[in-house]
Structures are given as C-alpha cells and as structure tokens.
Amino acid sequence: MSPDLIRYKFIEKFGRVEYKEFVLSLYEAFPLRDRLFFWQEQLIEKIFNDLNIPQPTIGEVYSVFNYCPIHDVKLNADIVPIIDGNKLGWALSYREKKKHFPMANVNAPRDLDRFKYPENVEILYCSICREQRLLNMPFPDTIK
Ligand SMILES: [Zn+2]
Numbered sequence: 001m002s003p004d005l006i007r008y009k010f011i012e013k014f015g016r017v018e019y020k021e022f023v024l025s026l027y028e029a030f031p032l033r034d035r036l037f038f039w040q041e042q043l044i045e046k047i048f049n050d051l052n053i054p055q056p057t058i059g060e061v062y063s064v065f066n067y068c069p070i071h072d073v074k075l076n077a078d079i080v081p082i083i084d085g086n087k088l089g090w091a092l093s094y095r096e097k098k099k100h101f102p103m104a105n106v107n108a109p110r111d112l113d114r115f116k117y118p119e120n121v122e123i124l125y126c127s128i129c130r131e132q133r134l135l136n137m138p139f140p141d142t143i144k
Contacts, residue, residue, distance in 0.1 A: 001053050003064040010047050018043070023069040024102055026062070030123045034058060068103045068126030075103065075124040082117045085109030100136060101129035 011019045022043060026036075035058055036044065048055050056064065066075050088109055097104070103126035110117050 001051060003066075006047065006051065006064050007067065009051060010043070013047060013050065014043060020069040023065050023067070026065055027075070027103065027124055030105075030108055030121050032062060032124075036061065066124070068129060070100070070102065071126055071128040073126055073128055075126055077122060078105070078125055079120050079122050080105060080107050082110050082112075082119060082121055083107045084112040086111060086113050097133070097137065101126075101132040104129040104133035106130065106133065 007019075010022070014022075022040060025040065026032075044061060045055060067073065068075060103124070105123045105125040108121045108123060
C-alpha cells in the first residue's frame with residue numbers, strides 16, 4: 001500500500017491536528033528514536049488494522065510519515081550544529097516557530113550546561129519550513 005494512502009487514511013481517521021502532533025513528535029528527537037511512544041503505537045496499530053495490512057517496523061513508520069505535516073513536502077536530511085539550548089531566545093520566537101515552521105531544524109538545541117554532545121547531528125528538515133523561517137526570523141536562535 002502506498003505511503004500517500006496510509007497518511008491520507010491517518011488524517012481521515014484522526015484529523016489534521018492529531019496528524020500534525022503525531023508527525024512532529026515522531027521527528028522531534030535527533031538521532032531519531034528507535035521505538036514509538038505507546039500513544040503513537042496505538043494510532044499506528046489502529047490505522048494498519050483498518051487498512052488490513054501488517055503492522056510496520058519503526059523504519060517503515062519513518063518512511064511512511066517522512067513529510068512535513070504543515071507543508072506536505074518530503075523531508076530532507078542535513079547535518080546541523082548542536083547549539084546551546086539554554087541560550088535560546090524563546091520568548092520572542094518559540095510559539096511562532098512551532099506554528100509556522102516547526103521542521104526548519106537549522107540547528108539542534110541541547111542542554112550544553114549539563115551534558116556533552118558532538119558538534120553536529122544529522123536531522124531531517126522541510127525546505128518550505130526553512131524558507132518560512134528565513135522570511136519570519138532572519139536572525140540566529142541564540143542570544144549572546
Ligand atoms: Zn514544512
């Protein structure tokens with residue numbers, strides 16, 4: 001069965017809001033998680049049962065839902081710098097960012113005060129989210 005049809009059935013059954021929540025949570029962690037949360041598993045189980053097809057592996061879930069839930073374009077891979085999440089300019093941008101370009105992923109904020117990380121990490125991003133981010137927020141995420 002085509003990934004397009006599976007995504008369509010997901011939206012038809014659970015609605016756009018749930019779909020957006022599901023996809024954003026699926027791709028919020030980098031590196032990608034190697035298993036689903038229980039609530040994600042339940043949604044997947046229902047959809048695949050409805051479609052009468054075998055339950056997918058986690059890799060198959062990622063390849064089916066590999067689209068920006070806002071702009072509906074396929075996600076691309078990139079390598080981005082890990083930045084200090086404790087210095088983010090949250091107040092100004094966080095809500096707008098999550099609403100309009102949640103998958104820009106131009107960097108990966110982490111808690112650098114408490115943990116050590118490599119300099120870069122591979123992420124997935126949406127090209128339209130990145131365009132929107134540039135138009136709406138042409139300044140860096142971090143405050144000095
Ligand atoms: Zn997007």
